[in-house]
Amino acid sequence: MFAVSRNAQVLRYLLDADARVGRTKLAKYAYLADLEAWKYLGRPISEFRYIFDRHGPFDATAFFAATEELQQAGLATESQVAIGSYVEHKLEPTSRALEYDFSVAEARVLDYVVKTYLSTNARELCEEIVYKTEPMLKAKPGMLLAMSQMNRKPGDRLGFSLDRMLAGEDSAEAGRVHPLRSVADELRTRAH
């Protein structure tokens, strides 16, 4: 077992879900996943520190360090594809397996982001989604994005909980369910 940084794990996980994605879209996937994670878990998944860069939210130093780490570890390869006058840098996962240390909730957030935006091209993803996110709308070029402002994890113990929703989905899969009618009858009896 070899140690892989959290940022490299995030990128490789996203690559496994959307192989041969370009650098731009990969970086935006990571940003959107961190945004959702802040919202529901009160913390990011990666350790990227997003700056309002020329092409949107980006932590260039950490991102390129992570892609380099993936290539050095034999976990991804990068190729250049000419699209007209533009050169796209595509990343692709190798067959080498990697054991991730994500929680179930973190993995589901990453899955959700890729599933939601898989068919969206990089330009649309930037213009229609990423640039319209709250931290981007509130930031100025060159500024660090205030990702923690997205923290909507309720202090209310009876409020929405991503972990409980996922546990509920597992229960549904396992058939641990109760008819509403009998639940209500039981609770009414208790309430007397």
Next chain:
Amino acid sequence: MSYVPELTDVALEDLKNLIDSLPSSRRRDAIDAVEAALTKLAANPGLAQREHLGRPSYRFGFAAGGVTYHWGCTFKISEDESRIVITHLFRTAL
């Protein structure tokens, strides 16, 4: 099309905790209101919106003891499309 409403054991625990958080004089009304709201959802899942990582969710309000409460749930439709399974119940903001 109407579905048979069911709660997972997680949602059942959520509901018990929500009910227990109310003054005892309001619990009976709250149980009746939740049953009515979830039955209404089962009759028309189109009332739901997509949120919480794209899951269908439904918010409802009810009055108990003269106080208005706002709760919500996430759910899924069973593969055979006969049941609506509430996966999580929670308190919401307005």
